[in-house]
Amino acid sequence: MRRPVKDTDDSARRIGRRALVLGGAQMAFAGLLAWQMRKMQIEEADKFRLLAEENRINLRLLPPARGLIFDRNGVPIAENDQNYRVVIVREDAGDVAAVLDRLRRIIPLSDEDIARTLAETQRRVRFVPVTVADRLSWEDLSRVAVNTPALPGVRVEVGLSRTYPLGSDFAHIVGYVGPVSDYDLSKLDDPDPLLQIPGFQIGKSGVEARMEDVLRGRAGTSQIEVNAAGRVMRELSRDEGVAGRNVQLTIDESLQNYVQARLAGESAATVVMDVETGDLKAIASAPTFDPNLFVRGISVADYRALTENKYRPLANKSVQGVYPPGSTFKMVTALAALEAGIVGPEDTFWCPGYLQTAGRRFHCWKRGGHGHMNMHDSLVQSCDVYYYEVAQRVGIDRISAMANKLGLGVRHDIPMSAVAEGLTPTLDWKQQRRGESWVIGDTINASIGQGFVLASPLQLAVMTARLAAGTDIAPRLVRAIDGVPQEVRRTGALDLDPANLRAIRRAMSAVSNSRRGTGYRSRIVDETMLMAGKSGTSQVRNITAAERARGVFRNEDLPWERRDHALFVSYAPADRPRFAVAVVVEHGGGGSAAAAPIARDVLLRVLNGDLPPLEAYPASQRENIEQQQRSLPLRQRAPGQTGSSRA
Structure with a gap:
């Protein structure tokens, strides 16, 4: 059936309008596309040219040479060696x-x-x-x-790969480097892009870690052309970046080697400090380890040997280890009493061998007692009861304040790992930390460096240097950076009565040079190098009443880990102090027997600039000393190279 003409005309008009709308939309889209293409090709051409260039050219980071580390005389301690490697x-x-x-x-x-x-x-x-x-x-x-x-x-x-040419001598000071770990990255808010380079190494401990920003340097860049798959086609340009800065320490390499050799066979630590500048001339912890093992990737067997050694070679006992200072703390108690005006130098107390107070008996090391003791004699003979009496009158807060003034209970700012703060307790400390009240027995124990008191060998060396110099001298480990000398901290007086300091120094001199002194056997007989010092023995176990009744066990009869720690602090020359030394021998027994001989040898070595002269020892000891010197495992030196500088 034929459609009416009118319907046909209406349909044609509708189709025409739709075609017109569709055609218009197509033309508008084509126009918009043309405008956008024009914009991209002409107006934004530079932008897209740059994007294409970045796709074709990559920038890669080039690790810089790590800064070197030297001793005070320019001897290399940490170097960068050429490292041949195979990659696939x-x-x-x-x-x-x-x-x-x-x-x-x-x-x-x-x-x-x-x-x-x-x-x-x-x-x-x-x-x-x-x-x-x-x-x-x-x-x-x-x-x-x-x-x-x-x-x-x-x-x-x-x-380039890090190497430590002096091996174990500086392991605890310089530390070592190792590959960047996820843990290292997690500690940084904005990590250096260098740390993302596979195999890049950073300082893990010691100076290497604490001075990482100084030693690392700034990355270089390599501009390379790559294909669509990212494969390198050629290098277009290269900027080598900036090498890390070199660091010179205050440590004397040959003295450090001597001290480490002298400590061989012991679990011990020794710190040598310049009394005038604060320069740390040696920081030794024994036993030690070879840091090169960690750089190259330590084996399971080697690592197990280090961690299972009861002498703990990985621990830096000189700055991390804290010990009851024992009788080396008695100078602190004495000075606190003198400065407070509570006890005078000539005031005496009776020592019957113990003090009975608060229902408890506190013993002196000398079972029969010392009799009447003044301050001078109590230090020379190390009478405990004298300090029990003094401490009750002075109080723990004054004793703690004096300890802080002398450098104990203070974290000293040197670039080494985990430098300990130690502990000088107060009345409030026990309540805050343990929820317990302070009792008189705590004060009595603290007066002789036992109980809660803890100090590191570094802190004991600082204490000794301050007593010797009468100033607030602080330790210094970095001598120069890139040849620029680091400022020596200006010191001020300790704000102590000079007469009281002189009294302490006279007593410390008598400890080593008086026949009744606890350090007399380890004296120096050369009048130009006389030593002043103080021995200490700190208990690591409780002695029961039953044991005292039947007789206290001698240290040599006990298992090693139950023996007392041996300590000795000293300085020399006694009349014009130049160097201070602190020695701790873990479970060494008596301080005068185990630690004092080491302190004497080290002082003679640093004062002489070479092996201690035999004539500085008592005549009866010289033969044994000569044999000991011959047996020391010292590092062989190049022909013509002698001892350390006296600088």
Whole structure:
């Protein structure tokens, strides 16, 4: 049936309008597209040209050379050695396992090396090189280079690696470097992009860690051209960046070697400090370890040997270790009493061998007692009861304040790991920390450096230096950075009565030079180098009443870990102090027997600038001293090289 003409005309008009609208929309879209293309090609051409360039050109970071570390005389302590290494690129190698199997026939590779490399190649992008082995000898490197045609994807590289030429002598001071870990990154709010470089190493302990920002340097850049797959085609430009700054320490390398050798066989620590400048001339902790083991990747067996050693070689006892200072603390109690005007130098107390108070008996080390004791004699003979009496009158807060003034209970600012604060307790401290009230027995124990009192060998050396100099001298470890001398901290007087300080010094001199002094056997007979000092013995166990009744066990009859710690602090020359020394021998027994001889030898060594002269020892001891010096495991020196500088 034919449609009416009117319907046909209406339909045609509707189709025409739709075609017009659709055509208009298409033209508008084409116009918008043309306008956008014009904008991108003309107005924003520079922007998109830059984006294309960034796709084609990559910037890669170049690790800078790490700053070197020297001793006070310019002897290298931490260096950067050329490191030959072999790397493999998974994209070029194809069958990585097969290539590694061929490679292990040329250079020694363990199963662990193979497994680690295979795992690393799977984690990395195909074209990123992965280190297979480093620290190769020239011979191994040559064998790999000759066989590279049969080792697809394998190439040799030359880089820098940290090395410690003096080995174990500076392990606890300088520390060591190691690869950046996730834990290291988690501690940083804005980590340096350098730390993201695979295999980049940073300081893990000691000066290496505390001065990381100084030693690291600034990264360089390499501008390289890459293809669409990201493979390197060529290097366009290179900026080597800025090497880390060099650091010179105050430590004397040859003195440090002597002190470490003198401590051999002991679990001990020694600190030597310049009384005039605060320079730390030696900081020794024994036993020690070779930091190079950690840089190269320490084996399980080596690490287990260090951690299972009861002498704890990984611990830096000189600044991290804290010990009851024992009788070396008596100068603090004496000065607190003198300064408060509560006790005079000539005031005496009777020592019957014990003090009975608060229903408890506190014993003196001398069972039969010392009789009448004044301040001078109490220090010379190390009478405990004298200080029990004094402490009750002075009070713990005054004693603690004096300890702080002398450098105890204070964390000294030197760039070493975990420098201890120690502990000089007060009345409030026990309530706040333990929820208990302070009792008179706590004060009595603290008066002789027992109970809650704790100090590190570094703090004891600072205390001794301040007593000797009468100033608030502070320890200094960094002498110069990039050749620029670091400022020596200006010192001020201790705000103590000079007469009281002189009284303490006279008593310390008598400890070593009076026949009744506890350190007399370890005296120096050379009049120009006489030593002043104080011995200390700190208990690590409680002595029961039953044990006292039947007789206290001698230290040598006890297991090593139950023996007393031995301490000795000293300075010399006694009449014009130049150096202070603190020695702690863990479980060494008596301070006068175990620690004092070490302190004497170290003082003679630093004063003489070479091996201690035999004529400085009592005549009856010289033969034994000579034998001891011959047996010391000192490092061999180059021809013509002698002892340390006296600077």
